[in-house]
Structures are given as C-alpha cells and as structure tokens.
Amino acid sequence: MNRLFLARHAGDTSAAGGVRAVVLDDGPERGIRALEFRTGAGLNFDVLVDRALDLGTAEFRGDGFGWRSATGFRHPGLHDYADDDGLSIMRSFSGLLLTAGLDHTLFGAEVDASNYRYPPKETVKNGLHGRVGNIPARLHGYGERWEDDDTCVLWAEGEVRQAAIFGEHLRLTRRVEATVGTSEIRLIDVVRNAGFDPTPHMYLYHVNIGWPFLAEGARYELPLQETIWQTDSVAEQGVSNVVMPGPQKGFVEQVYEHVLKPDADGKARPRLVNEELGVFFELEYDTAQFPAFFQWLHLREGAYAVGFEPSTHHVQGAQAARDDGSMIWLGPGEERRYTTTFRVGTL
Template identity: 50%
Template structure:
C-alpha cells in the first residue's frame, strides 16, 4: 500500500485522488540557471511524507539538497553546487576540491579518497605517467553522469521513485572505472536506498578506493545534538595532540565557533547480525534525526568529520573502504582493492530520516544493541587499525 497523509491506499485509491501522483510525490528533471550552479541538471524527489531531496546528475548523481517538512537535513557550504566545468581538480595544490564541496553527500574515489598523494603507477605501463598525483578525495564527485533512466515504478500497490546513471572516470594510459548508481525511495517512506557498483572497464589492473562524505547541517546539527554509533573503539583523531583544546568531543555537538579547525576521527564500528552498521546524528530538542546504514563488509571503516566553524557548520558521517591512513598505507598494508577487467565492487546503503522522538529512540536502541559507544566525549584513541582482509 502507498501511505499518504496518514492513510494506506491501494494504487487504485491513490490514482483516484488526482490526475497525477505528482500532486503528492514524484521525481522530475530540472536545470539550475544562475551563478556557479548554472547549467547543472538535477532530479528532485518528493516522497509524500515531507521528504524532499535533489540528485545532481552532473556531479556523480550525488545528493545535494535534503529537507524534511521544511527542516534542512543536508549541509550547504559557501561553495554552492558548483558546475563541474568550473572545477579545478589540480588547483590550490590539490585543495581545489573544496570549491565544489557542498551538499548532503559527495562521493570520493574511485581510485583515491583522502588527502593529496602521489603514488607509483607501474600497472599502466606508460613511462611519462610513472606516478599518479591525486588531489583531495579523488575525481569522481565532479564528473557528470550519463542518466540512464528515472521515474516511478509500481509493484502491486507499492510505488517507488528511482533514478539510475553511469559515471565514467577514465583516461588514456590510466584507469577506466565506472560508477553505476541507482537511487530509490518508496512513496510514503523516509528511507533513501543507494545502490552503487564500481566496475573496471579497462584492461589494466587498477586500484580502487571508495568513500561517502555525508554532511549533516543545521538544524539537525546544533548545540547538544548527539552522534549515535556502535563504536567499539575510537581508533584515531587527527587532533589527538591537542585533544580537548577546542572543547569539541566526538559524542555531543557544540554550537558554531569562531576559528574552529576541522576535526576528524576514525571509529571501529560493530555490526548487527546482518552485517549492517547504523550511524546517526539526532536532535532531541526538535525530535529529528538522520541515520546512515551501511554494510561492514563493503565499508569496513568509518570516519567522523567535524567542521564547527561559524558559517560552515557541519558534521560528516563517512563510511570508507579504507583506513584514514591513506593511499600509500593501503598499499603498504596490502589493503588496497585491485580490480582486473570486469571486476566490480558493490556498496548498498540506506539514508533514513528519523522524524520524531519515537524513531530516535528506536534507532538508539538498535545501535546500542550492537555496541555501547563510549559515554565520555574524549575517549583515548587506541591507534589500533584493524587489518582489512579479503582484498584482491
């Protein structure tokens, strides 16, 4: 059944109410037409519950805007949703990526995910390209997709909104990787499912790394908001040498601050019996939260990003294929994923709105049942990076 406005409706009943389901829910194509966003194609999804989000076709089909009943979920930075033609991937010593950094979700990869690095590339057998110079978080997030379809799909009396596309990261004498992305949400629900496949279409043995930079902003993020996660161990903190200097711990969020320097943590997460890892940011005052559920076998690592600078206020949930140690360490530790022609890796995730106090309590109970996270805001990082197995 389709649940709309507090009623469970059959397809017949839903279609009898209006000439088109779009009066309540749907997915439609748009083009932005001003400023740095001019020319970007996007898809707007509305589920009929008050959940609305947009998908940037021309930026890897990442999710940009996201709001629920008029309350923002996703983060908006000063950079805006910049058109990829304006992007300078090699600019500012590799930090040019920051000028395209905004929205609920930015995909990082497909062969590099963290800070700038230069790594050897003997696999490409091309002398002039003896190394690859990677800018921050890789290339994929600013590459336009080829949209292969979008619309409504009825399954009996249930209706699903969906979109699919392919994003190609390729070059001569280098990588040729494809991201196949499907985004789907059921009408009457608050759960966005993201199904990704990364495929090596080339004929070189190619490294692969993958990460989602999922950014939650105000009002979900405000002073007192809580980070809920099945944290078995706080592994690492970039600011460990001045751990308490900014008075911002991992668990309870502060108000925006002047002169705040970003903080990044890595946590070792537990998983439920099905291998799923739920992580949430919740605002008890509003009775509103946002939860990301991933698979431990697909994303064995998880970072937490804190940017509490005034005017840029955000917290990031970052599931990752690799430790925060970086590209060189992934190779040295034999934890890099290597894809031969036709090899692929799958990533299946769910983004959920927690619309009220009851949903927050249920999410917290689910998370706590997996692992009781440290109760203090400043647990000592262990420095124990669990080996990642099963890599080809």
C-alpha cells in the same frame, strides 16, 4: 494509500510524490541537471546528475538536513582538479553526499603508475578525495515504478565514467531509490573496471549534515567499539564529539576513525539526534563493504557541519594501503557493489 486510491483521487502519481527533472540556472550552479525527489512523507531531496549523481539539498518536513555550504553546487566545468595544491574539492563541497573515489580517497598522494604500462607516466598525482565527485553522469532514466498495488518506488539511474588514456577506466553505475510514503533514500552503487589494466579502487561516502538538524545540543550517536585514530585538534580543542556545541569561532576540524559494532545483519547505523526538533538522521551501511568509518566535525562559524564517512580504506591512505596489501585492485571486468540507506524520522 494504494494505486487504486491514488488513481481515484488524482490523475498523476506526482500528487503523492514523484521525481522531476530541472536545470539549475544561476551563479556557479548554472547548467547543472538535477532530479527533485518528493516522497510525500516530508522527505524532499535533489540528485545532482552533473555531480556524479550525488545528493544535494535535502529536507524533512521543511527542515534542512543536507549541509549547505558557501560554495553552492558548483558546476563541474568550473572545477580544476589541480587547484589549491590538491585541495580543490573544497571549492565545490556542499550537499548531503559527496562521493570520493573511484581510484583515490583521503588526502592527496603521488603513487606509482607502472600498472598502466606507459613509460612517460611514472606516477599519478591525486588530490583530496579523488576525481569522481565532479564528473557529470550519463543519465539512464528516472521516474516512478509501482512494484505492486501498495508500493510505488521513485528511482533514478546513471553512469559516471572516470577514464584516461594510459590511465584508469572505472565506471560507477548508481541507482537512487525512495519509496512513496517513506522517509529513506536507498543508494545502490556498482564500481567496475571497464579497462584492461589492474586498477586501484578506493571509495568513501562523505555524508554531511547541517543546520537545523545540526544545532547546539544535538547528539552524534555511534555503536562504538573503539576509536583507533584522531586528529591532534581533538586534544587541543577539547570539543565533545557526542553532544554538539553551536558554531565555534576559528574551529579546526576534528576527525576520528572509529571501529563501529555491526548488528547481526552486518550493518552499522550511526545517527544524529536533535531532540529539540524531535528528529533524527541515520546512516545504514554494510561494514563488509566499508570496513572503516570516519566521524567529521566541522563546527566553525559559517561552515557548520558534521560528517558520516564510511570508507573502504583506513586513514593512512593510498600509499599505506599499497604497502600493507590492503589496496583494492580491480582486474578487467571486476566490480564492487555498495548498498547504503539514508534515513530521517521523528523521535
């Protein structure tokens, strides 16, 4: 298929694939703007404009791979960041991608705020995985673009502002792309300090795969160099992190920090393989941009998921990063760029 072929057979590119703007209209999701992507190669996914342009529902040839939890895609207006003693993100945790940041990731922490030079604000209290995932984006645009007669790119772009007076002013510009006729999603993120105070920056992608891609017998494949940390639940439960069991009664999450071997191009490509369905999911990320990686197993009945988590920081978190000098401090106008690919296919 090329541009001329499509023009001869259909009056609109959407006959082959496209992007459609919709608004979710029921329950806790009501009012969320979303963009429905169809690549024409069996890949369909939603970009949640009002949830930091994160990725929600995702399917390949009719089988879901983006995790669907009981929370649904809750409207950010219902979100209380201080709820549940810093674990409020658990009330809106669903979908293929939850972005964590922009100034904090990992477990909650109360840290020094003297960099903002406001005496009444001595500290900043952060909850699990930060604020950005529940901030609506300003949508710059979306649509289909022919790069040449053979390549049509579906795209969406917007900006997420995380800002406070006497606090951080960070802006995430996110571009999502998918080429018609292919089964991969490209994410291009730029995080910039739009303020005038040095500001901490931490960033993590919580990429979540659910049923039916995740099922008993599915394999979690890693280019593993070594495992440098794991939760106590690993030894207590003894559940494999390679061959997945079915849903487990009372399962306690198992989390690992791994060092992955990059290819010659500096990319790591962990994947989940389901031989029964004959499909795989693969995450491709730059290990220079994300030097840490977490494997998340949440195999409990009713909340059955596995996670791929490339991260700018190690498991010890915000205070440890400040103490050992590994915290990223963005100066005024300084920015970081992240390029990541989500790929599905058949075996």
